[in-house]
Amino acid sequence: MRIPALFSRGEPVFSFEFFQPKNPEDLAAFQATVRKLKDLSPAFVTITYGAAGTAREGTFETAAWIKREAGIETAAHLTCISHTRSEIERIVESFRRLGIENVVALRGDHPKEGPLLPPERRELPYAADLVRFIRARGDFSIAVAGYPEKHPEAPSMEEDLRRLQEKVEAGAEWVITQLFFDNAHYLDFVARARALGVRVPIVPGIMPITSYAQTRKFTQMCGTAIPERILADLAPIAADREKVVAYGIDYAFRQCRELLDRGAPGIHFYTLNRSHSTTAILSRLRDSC
């Protein structure tokens, strides 16, 4: 099934992001989490491609497994910065073989280890190039990333929004945003994208806070600000994991409720391969509909 069709049904589209476990011995636990989250009937799931140092090997097979065995529509993430055109060609061919119809097309981050290809030798330097490349090779549905607080490398929000527009003009049919904690960023981002003529669904990406230290690490990595009020709320409970998790659920629930009330087409949960917080938030959201 092509995922964009889900957005025209007039109901919020809830989706989950997973990553391929790095160690093969963790695969069974991962599959158990997927089965647990399946009970929440997500509209679709996505599976990352080597994000934050996680595994690449087996990612597409796992995407195909989720689709086939768990019966959930799945989009495979793919990054282009460190692949040649012929490598991407082979990957796209494998999508066809595995029955993957939906792709989240990304540039990827500059590799921290190993030689960094100089820009003039990168064959597909930006996500828009990957979108065009995939679009020219078959009938895939393509999503791209959007940054409510600007991509860290972009010189300005205007420039970054123009890059988003390019990705959509190249053939992307929906956008998933980077995580954020302040809805004002998302609402402003959507308004500015619409003013530029970007009409496709822009789905907010939400990461429930489950750990003070991990939240700080992730937000630093992706250039997301943590509002002062969250830091102040977390400071006295930071060492108490249960309280932090409960706080994260409550915060994300209120954040998602407001986003849906203000027109977001759905919520994409960064599950971090855990089921507890996403289950609690989504159950509360559905009860509040």
Ligand SMILES: Cc1cc2nc3c(=O)[nH]c(=O)nc-3n(C[C@H](O)[C@H](O)[C@H](O)COP(=O)(O)OP(=O)(O)OC[C@H]3O[C@@H](n4cnc5c(N)ncnc54)[C@H](O)[C@@H]3O)c2cc1C
């Ligand atoms: C929803 C989501 C999912 C993700 N999944 C993964 C994953 O699975 N694996 C992974 O490794 N990473 C993942 N990432 C991280 C992503 O790869 C990084 O944020 C990366 O740095 C940028 O990727 P992009 O696709 O947004 O790049 P692009 O859209 O190509 O933009 C990258 C930067 O280049 C600028 N730019 C774009 N085009 C041009 C141009 N023609 N000239 C000059 N500048 C330009 C943009 O403004 C931006 O600053 C994900 C991010 C998000 C939000």
